[in-house]
Amino acid sequence: MSTENMNSYHSNMSRRESLKLLGTLSAMTIIPMVTGCSLTSKSTKGHWPTLNLAPITAKGYGKDPNLIIPPSSPWPKTLTASQLNLVAVLADIIVPEENGFPAASQVNVPDVVDEWVSAPYSRQQNDRVVILSTLIWIDDEAKLRFNKEFVQLSNKQQLAIMDDIAYRAPDLAEEFVQIAEAFALFRGLVLAAYFCSPAGMKDIGYMGNVPIVGDYPGPTPEAKDHLDKVLKELGLEA
Helix, strand or coil: CCHHHCCCCCCCCCHHHHHHHHHHHHCCCCCCCCCCCCCCCCCCCCCCCCCCCCCCCCCCCCCCCCCCCCCCCCCCCCCCHHHHHHHHHHHHHHCCCECCECCHHHHCHHHHHHHHHHCCCHHHHHHHHHHHHHHHHHHHHHHHHHCCCHHHCCHHHHHHHHHHHCCCCCCCCHHHHHHHHHHHHHHHHHHHHHHCCHHHHHHCCCCCCCCCCCCCCCCCHHHHHHHHHHHHHCCCCC
């Protein structure tokens, strides 16, 4: 989502679709395990928002959820329109439109982020603190540098901020260490949501379950040799 149409993010994802993705992402390891209460780096330099968030008290699925036909709306989403716009701009910087594949906002990644931070589970609620703090920090930094909110900046100005926080390099300035760690969580969530989408799976060449014409060819000789080696090491060979 470019700066020119920064206020036009609109979702076409159903609630059921976003809930299914939430369940998928909850089981993935690509999303960094960083929580609002345990950021390893808390610097006294720079700025960091202090949040006073009202707890989310909605009920979850319970211990025996219906994963085939989940509830259509078990809890309310919590991101504001301006937060969704910011998520869309940031997500498209992480996963831009290129090589015939859509940008992150075009496959409704912001809705998945919204679902994640709105879910009433401990993992998601800890991440909610980190992600909302990240969004506030980025807007605050944009105002400090350029006197505008992040979505109002030029692409060059946006990338100037992103270059400082995108990765935790060994020589990273101390005032960016905490936000770089928090941004890693946001980036991991965006990437996981994108590559769970049909376009994202196509981008990485994931075929899924496809029928094989004719007899099943079985494993390759290399695979068999590797299996035999492992079984022998474990003392399980025939």
